[in-house]
Amino acid sequence: MATASLCVNGISSVSRRRRIASCFLRITKRSQSLAVSTERIEKAARLGENIGRIGKKKELTMKEAIEVKPNTYANPQELPEEEEGKKSLKDYFEDCKDLIKSDGGPPRWFCPLECTSTSPDYPLLLFLPGIDGTGLGLIMHHHKLGKIFEIWCLHIPVNDRTPFTELVKMVETTVRSESCRSPNRPIYILGESLGACLGLAVAARNPKIDLLLILANPATSFSKSQLQHLMPLLEIIPDQFPLNLPYMLSIMKGDPLKMLMDNVLKRGSLPQTIGGLSQDLFTMSSYLHVLTDILPKETLQWKLRMLKTASASTNSCLHAVKAQTLILCSGKDQLLPSQEEGKRLQNALPKCEIRVFDESGHLLFLEDGVDLVMTIKGASFYRRGKHLDCGSDFIPPTPSEFKKIYESHKWILTATSPVMLSTLENGKVVRGLAGIPSEGPVLFVGYHMLMAIEVVPFVAQLMSERDILLRALAHPAMFNKVKDSRFPDPSMFDVIRIMGAVPVSATNFYRLLSSKSHVLLYPGGLREALHRKGEEYKLFWPEESEFVRMAARFGAKIVPFGAVGEDDVAEVVLDYNDLVKIPWQRTQIEEMTELSMKLRPDATGEVANQQVYTPWMVPKFPGRFYFFFGKPIETEGMKLEPRDKEKSQELYLHVKSEVEKCLAFLQDKRKTDPFRNLLPRLLYQASLGSTASSSQIPTFEL
Template sequence: MSIALHAILRPFGVNPVSCYLGRHARFCFRASWTEAVNWEKKQGNSKRTRKTKAAADVMGLEVLCDDGFGSVTMKDYLEAVRTMPIDDGGPPRWFCPVECGRPVVNSAPLLLFLPGTDGVGMELILHHKSLGMVFEVRCLHIPVNDRTSFGELLQIVDECIKYEHALSPNRPVFVVGDSLGGCLAISVAAHNPEIDLVLIVVNPGTSFAETLVQAILPLLDLMPSNLSVIHPHLLRYFIGEPLKMSMASIQNDLSLQESLQKFLDGFNSMQTLTYGTGDIIRMDNIVWKLKLLKSGAAYANSRLHAVQAEVLLLASGNENLSPTGEADRLLKTLNNCKARYFRNRGHTLLMEHDFNLLTVIKGVNMYRRGRKRDAVTDFLPPTLSEFKKTFGEDFKQFNQLLSPVMLSTLETGKIVRGLAGVPDKGPVLFVGYHQLMAMELSTLLEGLFREKKPVRALAHEVFFKGNFGTLREELSLFDALCMYGAVPVNPTNMYKLFQRNEFVLLYPGGVREALHRKGESYQCFWPNKPEFVRMAARFGVTIVPFGCVGEDDFFEVVVDYNDQKNIPCLRDWITSFNEDLPTLRDTVIGENGNQDVHLPVLLPKVPGRLYFLFGKPIVTKGMDNLLSDSKQANDLYLHTKLEVENLISYLKRKREEDPYRSITPRILYQAIWGASAQVPTFEP
């Protein structure tokens, strides 16, 4: 390493060493940070803190930006492994992946990656670009022939975390641990309960003692040390499965012959790269890493009770080293733990071609820059790859089935198709009617985000707390809503959003509208008090009322809340479920106050069509009189409600003129013009 680079890094407490981990690493750091800490103390700067910016200036990530996810494949990983030095005689060390670049988010937290049993430290290669936008990423590299014990590895990570905490006491440190790295992450968290750590453990090897590999370890120890492992059961724990990697490269739109040829080419390429990894799959190295994993599992299990850090557990269903039962055990044992189960995934979860780690972190609301997460300022807008995954795959059939129509009203009062009548600049407050089960949300969010109007939904606390978390085994609508900016509905969050000139979505009817009773379709259940008008006037917010029609025509409520309250077992379940949920409208009397969350029994109908109409914007800028005059504030509130009801009535009347309201003509139209063609509708 050049003297110039050494001189640049040295004042910041970094001890560069003269080794280079291939083309994927910028530079690397010594395993021990003690010398760096001592050097800082001599300079009188042992507690240097990084500068932070105001909350309004921390966002640097653009909406639907290209995060690069999907541009790197398993082939790139295997090539990166081959270019790593086999053994340069140095100790384990940290390196910064070149692909990560510099974070675009100010005050980005640090992310330390602890590798699995291969020890290379490149398992995050599919995520380097996306994670590098919002984290300072460093990965631990353990040389192939290195024989550092688990205790010594723990000391290396421990010193690094303590050093970083000394530099920035208010900045959290994210620790991502895969398999062996998961045991290491749990252990280091138990050692540092006073440091703000966020653990993300992926298939941790804490159940190693119960696996088949543990039973045959003595036999593996008798094998020739220079023998290369080719058994897929062992190979998959170190460098993945070549067969599955080859299948991942096949595109859905290819013919059968093209798919077969693509698979054969990919499989041959993967096999060549896999067996070219050389020393990583040599028997003596594998036996050592398995012994290391055995030691780490025993140590981590003995320290589970001492972990105070926030933990996210990611478990694969096809994972033998960490079966679902083990994930359940860890979820119950760790104090502050969330879990997501991916039942159709394998051991190398981080290297699955469609698994995006950043998306998972955002979906479970764990990304933060300070000691406590701020739902408003810590939000990361969805990226282009996330948008394509959500609405191009997950909700694609749903939207094609409903063929939604979006209309808006210009300042002249003319109704046009599209969102030309919706303001381009905030602060804007969308106020509307909640459809049955709030199932219109995905379509509404897609339409607004597609037009680069990133709306932040004010949602019920059930999306963030409560017993619904036990049902979220994989990424679900709950996680998707959080990923697209939903925040708990309360005055503080609304104030912050308006202060930042955001687009905000509010349903005054809330749960009462979304879970309405039989015969109550298209009825607004708004509280009597003008809850949002004064705050909107305070910031000069433009209020956009909107109506939505269609979803009540897809389902019929057959067992509603009133029916369930008369059934003892269901009544007890509703009471028990809602005990953990905070109350939102204690001062509102009657049915528009706090409503119990429940699950009505629905009977599906033949799908109709979904219609949205955004009304003429109501500008509150300059209406300072609303802040002190309660009568005028209430009049504007009632006017907004009346506008929503009028928009609903308009859509109910005009949809009768839509020749494509029925699903049959829509299917025929798309069969002729293509599934992506915009189906016509009535003339506004």
């Protein structure tokens, strides 16, 4: 204990090189895939190499790290399902075996070797393990996390008996030291179970340090856990009886039915599935001795007592936690009531939101279907500085991420079979998106369909056909962390955030155009997306000119467009005018509108009257969506002075007129489309074969 205390307390009193070296784990020759020795780290520090990694690698710049190569997203069906370099549950067991062979000494940090080269722009991520203490709980995510974080993992040796309070001090020392060294770099603390308690305790003691907490199935609910029943049993069960193994095996992969379904989807046939599932179970059962080595009876008893202490201690200081927090809850956690606890913590912490994994077990990060990086992106939880920057902090979706999103929304493309028309520079209208400018900045300005149902096919088609990532300016209600059950679950909008959407504001608009992005803007906003009966394809734009001066400042090309088809998929039964006549509905609309951010407080007319409500709709037999992108309007060289309102208004009305022309063109032309209805489209697509796409279905003549 004295040795551990000396090691921790001495960190802040030595040089940067010595301090890092003392933090990292000494390893055996076999376990060089996990971390480098302290001697290697000292050498790396002297030579200016990347800390904690064998071999000199080229350090990626931030521009290289997020660069999207041409044709990256073409043919979504052929994109890889998994990221290259991803490890498996078997790798976890193998690395655990190597790590615990020479497991003496106090708790210390190590840096996974399989992570890519670090950059000084990356935030630091400290991983605090659960009851296993190995620090390898993120092994299936190292390949992706290492591309956007500098990762340090805490390893607590099997025979170590450092109490919870001393572990808190150790992590706190590292946090304070790193905060002093890089005051403008945020520090992420990612803790699972016991590690989540550690993270909360450290955050409570350091409210002024820029910390972001990611907590998976926090053990703050230990008093309600089944683990309590295990404690008295361990006192009376003989040492040779491996009581802990059934428990560990039952929680290792969560729901067995989920395992079966995942294997069915991956392997595609029942014989393969049975064989694959048998292999998975064999793998788990063959490593039972590793579980015994990780958690022998004495260690398990110690960890359970520590969990009880950690839970009580952490709950007593929750009021002092000010850090931004993301809680990840498993729906089928057999050890802790994680969903119930997540909701409790969300109400107790000021800046907290949750994400629920309905089919997952306690060891969330060791399950195949969980993508931690996508979860972080979707929650807008990644930043490199004091504040989130929608330009520099955005990381485009990887091919496998895009495939997951595309496949999950493929039914929309199948049901609506979008027709994309664009206009070339010579004015010729063509099918497809050839008329869309490749080089930004480009500003798409158009009509918002009912409930914004046109956004998904629009963004997906633009990426798959032209490899253009569209950054949408969306209503802040999709990003605000409002703790009100009447508002939609924030996770509903995770996909649009992963795809690059940001809250609409002048600052974000400026940042996107300055980064030469392709930007999507709907001047009609919420009023247009929640229009009323009889208002289909009617524009609700502000009377005063907007967006044109900013576009002209950066020489952006403005692409006016129209989208029709909402009236072919749903019919509004009760709109705002109907709902406000119902007392309880009127009260709810007023309260939700009051909680929402007002975008144009000084505006007049219809756009100033953006009530937040959900119209009651009746779905129809799906029709077809049509998009028409007009000829790009050049603003390069325009000098729109702030005081020159007349010239700005002229351009503004010209763009609006072009959008109205696009809508009128589509409404007229779709009447002659023989495949406007769903049944003819499905029959035609079936005649082409299973590999045919909706874009191959003919439409009206141009």
